[in-house]
Amino acid sequence: MRQHALHLLQNEWRLRPHQRPRLDFSIDLTSLEKSGKFADLDDWMHTFNSVHGVHLVVLYLCCGQLRLPWAVQVWRGKGTPSPAQLALKLLRTIPPTLLLGRRRARLHADGGFESIEFIQGVLAHGLDIVVGVRCTRKLEDGRQVRDLMVRGDLVKPCGLDQVMCISWVSSPVENWVSLDLGESCPR
Numbered sequence: 001m002r003q004h005a006l007h008l009l010q011n012e013w014r015l016r017p018h019q020r021p022r023l024d025f026s027i028d029l030t031s032l033e034k035s036g037k038f039a040d041l042d043d044w045m046h047t048f049n050s051v052h053g054v055h056l057v058v059l060y061l062c063c064g065q066l067r068l069p070w071a072v073q074v075w076r077g078k079g080t081p082s083p084a085q086l087a088l089k090l091l092r093t094i095p096p097t098l099l100l101g102r103r104r105a106r107l108h109a110d111g112g113f114e115s116i117e118f119i120q121g122v123l124a125h126g127l128d129i130v131v132g133v134r135c136t137r138k139l140e141d142g143r144q145v146r147d148l149m150v151r152g153d154l155v156k157p158c159g160l161d162q163v164m165c166i167s168w169v170s171s172p173v174e175n176w177v178s179l180d181l182g183e184s185c186p187r
Helices: 002-015 083-091 116-124
Strands: 023-033 045-048 051-063 066-075 106-109 128-134 164-169 176-181
Touching: 002 051, 002 066, 023 066, 023 083, 051 083, 066 083, 083 116, 106 116, 116 128
Parallel strands: 023 106, 106 128
Antiparallel strands: 023 051, 045 051, 051 066, 128 176, 164 176
8 A cells, every 4th residue: 555655656746846746644533433243343443522433543645636545553442542642653654755855744633633742743753743723722821822813923832842833724613723833834
């Protein structure tokens, strides 16, 4: 699967030798709902966010119009590594050659991956990150993210050493905000 993904990526880059699209990665927790009894899946079946089934942490390679699954881990429920810990494990499967471009690769993750450990782990891998966070997230200056009024403000979330750039994303479920730490964010 990975060899096929690398082949498709190289073809995408060959089509645009002078203007290569940015290489992005996406982390997603995907739930496969199951009903009934599955004896062989007992260790994998759990309820998460009101969904009973198998929950997969998937790392996608994204470039231009391509969105290819790169690696998968099964989240086995409470008492096992968290989805964020599994996602960091998946990042170790990315070949270093994919991270050598002029533009740093970027990882996109939703609010389920907003922990400080996850953000710092992604940055340690040499990736920029765009991650969703709750509007109630506290900032070092005592405010909450919901108190910010200007898109593009530089903020420092509690527990992070990096300044991040703020942006708003509408969500039907809850108010979420996107934090960006990357080349496009003025420091």
